[in-house]
Amino acid sequence: MKKIILTVSILSTMMLSNQSMSEVTKTYAPHSTYIPFPEGYGYNKNTEALQKATDKGDKKLIREHAWSLWAGIMQSSEKSDWPLWITWPNSHTAFSNSNDKLTVQNNKTRKLKQSTSLKTFSRDNMSIVEIFTKSPTYYIPLQVIQKYPNAICSDEVGSLNICDGKTFLNNGDIMIPTESLSIEAMNDIRQKKLYLKSTLNAAYKKGERVNMAKKSIVTKHMYWPVKANGITAIPVWKNNYPDDYTNYAGYEKWNTLIALSPDGMQKVGDTVSAKFLYDVNNYAGDKALDIISTKAVVHSLEEFYYHKVTQEDWNNFDEADKAIITTSSLRANNKIFEVGDYLVSVAMHINTKELSSWTMQSVWWSDTPNEGPYATYRPDLPQASGPWKHYLLTDVYATPKNAGEKLDKGVNPYIEGVIHPISTNCRNCHVRAGWPRSLASYQNPACPDSLANLTPNSACLSSINLTDYLWIIPDRAR
Numbered sequence: 001m002k003k004i005i006l007t008v009s010i011l012s013t014m015m016l017s018n019q020s021m022s023e024v025t026k027t028y029a030p031h032s033t034y035i036p037f038p039e040g041y042g043y044n045k046n047t048e049a050l051q052k053a054t055d056k057g058d059k060k061l062i063r064e065h066a067w068s069l070w071a072g073i074m075q076s077s078e079k080s081d082w083p084l085w086i087t088w089p090n091s092h093t094a095f096s097n098s099n100d101k102l103t104v105q106n107n108k109t110r111k112l113k114q115s116t117s118l119k120t121f122s123r124d125n126m127s128i129v130e131i132f133t134k135s136p137t138y139y140i141p142l143q144v145i146q147k148y149p150n151a152i153c154s155d156e157v158g159s160l161n162i163c164d165g166k167t168f169l170n171n172g173d174i175m176i177p178t179e180s181l182s183i184e185a186m187n188d189i190r191q192k193k194l195y196l197k198s199t200l201n202a203a204y205k206k207g208e209r210v211n212m213a214k215k216s217i218v219t220k221h222m223y224w225p226v227k228a229n230g231i232t233a234i235p236v237w238k239n240n241y242p243d244d245y246t247n248y249a250g251y252e253k254w255n256t257l258i259a260l261s262p263d264g265m266q267k268v269g270d271t272v273s274a275k276f277l278y279d280v281n282n283y284a285g286d287k288a289l290d291i292i293s294t295k296a297v298v299h300s301l302e303e304f305y306y307h308k309v310t311q312e313d314w315n316n317f318d319e320a321d322k323a324i325i326t327t328s329s330l331r332a333n334n335k336i337f338e339v340g341d342y343l344v345s346v347a348m349h350i351n352t353k354e355l356s357s358w359t360m361q362s363v364w365w366s367d368t369p370n371e372g373p374y375a376t377y378r379p380d381l382p383q384a385s386g387p388w389k390h391y392l393l394t395d396v397y398a399t400p401k402n403a404g405e406k407l408d409k410g411v412n413p414y415i416e417g418v419i420h421p422i423s424t425n426c427r428n429c430h431v432r433a434g435w436p437r438s439l440a441s442y443q444n445p446a447c448p449d450s451l452a453n454l455t456p457n458s459a460c461l462s463s464i465n466l467t468d469y470l471w472i473i474p475d476r477a478r
């Protein structure tokens with residue numbers, strides 16, 4: 001398998017000490033050589049104009065930039081059709097320090113509930129009950145526990161869950177996430193030892209807030225597993241709930257499916273029966289949910305960014321990656337994932353430190369990508385390959401608000417739908433990220449409003465050592 005080998009030119013621009021250099025090289029996601037964010041998409045180019053546009057609330061310029069970042073980050077190298085961010089380290093790697101794997105010999109006969117998944121991480125950052133939504137329960141399939149015993153981890157309180165892999169994280173449901181970091185963000189975390197609680201404790205005592213490098217880019221991306229043969233159903237968001245809906249609004253409840261038939265047995269545009277959601281339980285975990293079965297229109301794979309998983313990819317995944325993908329495919333399609341099956345992009349968050357208040361944008365796939373406010377100001381990007389226009393985009397930049405005026409809703413229905421109510425906002429939540437965790441929770445009682453226009457200077461955040469909008473730091477520090 002290809003191991004990452006950093007070329008001299010990349011190393012010289014990294015300016016690392018010997019010690020941290022070896023840390024970075026050995027913790028890379030080894031899919032191929034690191035590919036930086038490409039030229040030609042305006043990334044980090046005219047940040048003064050971007051700051052001005054943000055200060056003025058100029059949606060056109062902001063959204064054109066946001067669309068370009070999305071199209072740019074999905075480009076691939078000549079050698080591979082993976083998007084370039086797959087060569088970036090993920091948050092699990094960035095915070096790795098020790099091996100916390102656990103064998104489960106004594107537990108093979110009982111169902112195990114997943115615990116520290118991305119879903120639970122997010123939930124643990126909320127302390128007020130109203131914001132908490134009751135999501136379905138996904139038990140780890142027995143065959144996954146048996147086949148990938150080394151992929152079972154325990155969390156801080158000893159519950160077992162699927163470990164995060166070197167490529168994929170465990171979301172705790174069907175979606176297959178990564179949280180990738182640009183090398184500058186990775187280096188900052190490793191060099192400043194932000195992956196250690198002791199560093200954060202010391203910084204808290206001194207009142208030194210985290211300040212990430214200017215070229216930091218952090219993402220959260222979601223794949224959906226698609227079988228090469230037969231029909232795979234994918235739920236699509238149709239504004240199913242009003243903004244004031246406070247209960248669980250995840251994809252399991254959307255009731256609109258589209259179908260993919262990569263083997264061509266069903267024609268694009270035809271209506272077929274499609275099913276998904278197998279062996280998933282209710283919130284209490286004691287009752288199976290119904291399999292969702294509806295009529296669905298067949299769409300083409302080409303309308304998605306997708307990757308056909310090769311034998312080489314499979315060999316390169318670690319056990320946790322395989323356990324995550326297998327679980328996802330069993331729950332989505334009632335079939336295991338095999339070489340030759342596809343991963344299709346359904347949603348992605350992209351945050352960049354081009355501005356000190358960060359740029360935040362998020363996209364999700366839509367079967368009506370040219371309708372509504374999330375389709376506006378798509379620029380012309382002839383150099384961009386792939387169906388980036390088949391997605392809708394929300395931008396959440398620090399645009400001005402009048403005193404007391406609230407932020408607009410800023411959510412990705414796939415990603416936030418499974419963790420919190422519809423009316424939340426990236427910025428409001430991410431600005432709260434900080435240390436110690438006992439003070440920094442999403443629903444901090446001192447600033448309870450999930451749509452308030454909070455900034456790092458907001459009085460209710462003054463006692464918290466903010467971690468520069470990054471939740472992965474307080475969540476994952478060891």
Ligand code: HEC
Pocket residue numbers: 091118121122125179218219220349350351360361362394396410411412416420424425426427429430442469470471472473475476
């Ligand atoms: C209610 C809180 C909340 C909201 C709203 C929210 N996030 Fe996050 N986000 C989190 C948490 C918690 C994590 C860390 C998960 C982990 O530890 O891996 C996270 C992780 C991320 C990451 C990975 C790096 C990081 O910052 O930690 C990105 C990028 C991201 N979110 C972007 C967004 C965007 C864009 C939106 C809005 C469309 C959004 N988030 C909305 C809580 C939130």
